Amino acid sequence: MDTPQAISGTSQNERTTVIRSLIGSAKSRIGDRIFYIVCAFSGILIMAVIAGLILQLIVNSNLTISKFGLGFITSSVWDPVNEQFGAAPFIYGTIMSSVLGLLLALPLSLGIAVFLVEIAGTRLRTVLSFLVETLAAIPSIVYGLWGIIVMVPMLSNIIGGYLQNHYGDAYGDTVPFFYGPSILSSAVILAIMILPIITSISRDVMLAIPMSQREAALALGSTKWEAIKIVVSNARWGILGAVILGLGRALGETMAVTMVIGNDPHINASVLQSSYSMASVIANELNEATSAMHNSALIEIGLVLLITTFIVNMLARLLVWSVTRKRFAGGRL
Amino acid sequence: MSNSIQHSTHRKITISKTSISRRKITNYVMLGLCGVCVLLALIPLGAIMFYTIREGLSAINWNFFTELPKPVGELGGGMKNALIGTCALVGMSSLIGVPFGVLAGVYLAEYGSNRIANIIRFLTEVMSGLPSIIVGIFAYTVVVKPAGHFSAYAGAIALAILMIPVITKTTEELLKLVPVTYREAGLALGAPKWVVILRVVLSTAGKGIVTGVMLSIARAAGETAPLIFTAFGNQFMHKGFNEPIAALPLQIYTYAKAPYDDWHAQAWAGAAVLIVLVFILSVVVRAVTGGGKFNIQH
Structure with a gap:
């Protein structure tokens, strides 16, 4: 009891007063209260924005919801002049280009993630x-610009040229096989854009797999690749989460897709033909949709897109969380 | 006992000897393919950078920064209005997004062990996965439709909504990395909780939060989709924030869609400026602050 007093050089009385004034004072409690309210308000603002967003989309698409009902999703007629609206061509284009992009990106991303985690050293991995x-940091408008000016003509030359050389005779030289703007072009752009997401999450998930699993496999005489297969199969749920997260990103991507998909509101079976995506039609038509019905139809497409991406993202988050949720170094008060 | 182990080991070796060369070949082929994947991914990165910088540099000059866009057919002109517009939009959205984002992050990290906080955490995830075009629709229905005209405010609100979840998530993660002993030390010295949070916890995580904020600003600066029907774009200087305003990505979009070569050149120049801007914001800040979240040692 005497020693700390001697060190601090203050009397018992003095210290008690200081401590009382700091801890017990009503002033600091009011400060805490205000600070808590300000923080909580900011958090609640996030709830309000999401709630408001959903509400606004529903209210503003009320016209077409009540007129077309579920037929809005299944109808493939998009005719703003005659006020006939069906979203099927856009849903088709969005899903086709996203899934194809995903199929292109997945093997690449997995290969890169394996290389980063299992093959590269720490320094190479960082670089x-x-x-x-x-x-991932390149803005999507730059992807779009590069896509429309560089990539689409290139794809058109390579693929179109190949098809023309091999099948041109059968159909006559005048048949155009592949113009360029198409589901395929947007799938390629989307693949490049979602590659970083799938790669980095797969990498994190694989890094979270304990080293002992690799060691056990190697000790049993497996080759490095066989050990990697074990790591990948243990990380499969997290990787699936990464893939679905990539899908969510691809579904909502607007600019790059708008610039290379061709913007044709018809369902064309071939991926070499042009198409249209949900985000693209909103981007192209909302600012010039003069009729209330057209406006409402576009916002309802937004609502469909919102619901789709919401479900997809939640699924992905749950999967990724279930694998990587354990990092917690500090603590709360 | 030892006999059976001997036996099984022996069998294993004979089995694997028959396929050992095949397994080794598979091993090297697959590892090699992984390396090929890395190279394949670097091709588009290299190509985009190469084209943007090459085309951009040949089109960029002093006039690009000081002049307004010229009509079709007239050579020259610049994107002064778009550059200023983007700065204005990003500035306004930061004014809204940064304080709310950081405070919401503080709430989740410091007061966030209740059910409401879990809901907010969940909604922050939802918000960060929202397609930017949908945020644009929201700003359109809330600001543009009632007002009856496009405005810079609508664009700024859309960008702010896109910034908030990024900042909130970064802030929460970083505050959780600050050891609980720091907080205890602060409280033990008699400081009230809010002072501890502001002066000890937030300032310890400060560098990382600045990185997060910069990354979100970089993302906002490159956004196009939510601006199309909010900020709308403007071929002239804006006279106020209650009217359509130009933005660099919007201007690039307008020029890229058009069939004119000199407009394409302008688009490349704009893209080069945008990429440099984004990179200064994200890469340099990350380098200066030492990678953000990895700068807290414990």
Whole structure:
């Protein structure tokens, strides 16, 4: 009891007063209260924005919801002049280009993630991760610009040229096989854009797999690749989460897709033909939709897109969380 | 006992000897393919950078920064209005998004062990996965439709909504990394909780939060979709924030869609400026602050 007093050089009385004034004072409690309210208000604002967003989309698409009902999703007629609206061509285009993009991106992303985690050293991993994540930092409008001016003509030359050379005779030289703007073009752009997401999450999930699993496999005489297969199969739920997250991103991507998909509101079976996506039609038509019905139809497409991406994202988050949820270094008060 | 182990080991070896070369070949082929994947991913990155910088540099000059866009057919002109517009939009959205984002992050990290906080955490995830075009629709229905005209405010609100979840998530993660002993030390010294949070916890995580904020600003600066029917774009200087305003990504979009070569050149120049801007914001800030979330040692 005497020693700390001697060190601090204050009397018992003095210290008690100081401590009382700091801890027990009503002033600091009011400060705490105000600070808590300000923080909680900011948090609640997030709830309000989401609630408001859903409400606004429903209210503003009321006209077409009540007129077309579920037929809005299944009808493939999009005719603003005669006020006939069906979203099927856009849903088709969105899903086709996203899923195809996903199929292109998945093997690449997995290969990169395996390389980063299992093959590359720490320094190479840092550099390559940085480069891959740089892809994610490029604004989508730049992807679109590059896509429309560089990639689409290139694809058209390569694929179109190949088809013309091999099948041109059968159909006559005048048959155009592949113009360029198409589901395929947007799938390629989307693949490049979602590659960083799938790669970085797969990488994190695989890094979370204990080293002992690799060691056990290697000790049993497996080759490095066989050990990697075990790691990948243990990380499968997290990787699936990464894939679905990539899908969510692809479904909602607007600019790059709008610029290379061709913007044709018809369901064309071939991925070499042009199509239209949900986000693209909103981007192209909402600012010039003069009739209330057209406006409402576009906002209802937004609502469909919102519900789709919401379900997809939640599924992905749950999967990724179930695998990587354990990092917690600090603590709360 | 030892006999059976001997036996099984022996069998294992004979089995694997028959396929050992095949397994080794598979091993090297697959590992090699993984390396090929890395190279394949770097091709589009290299191509986009190469084209943007090459085309952009040949089109960029002083006039690009000081002049307004010229009509079709007239060569030259610049994107002064779009550059200023983007700065204005990003500035306004930061004014809204940064304080709310950081405070919501503080709420989740410091007061967030209740049910409402879990809902907010969940909604923050939802919000960060929202397609930007939908946020644009929201701003359109809330601001543009009632007002009857496009405005910079609508664009700024859309961008702010896109910024908030990124900032909130970064803030929460970083505050959780601050050791609980820091908070205890602060409280033990007699400081009230809010002072501890502001002066100890937030300032410890400060660098990382700044990185998160910069990344979200970089993302907002490159957004196009939510601006199309909110900020709308403007070929002239805006006279106020209650009217349509130009933005760099919107201007690039307008020029890229058009069939004119000199407009394409302008689009490339705009893209080059945008990429440099985004990179200064994200890469340099990340380098300066030492990678953000990894700068807290414990």
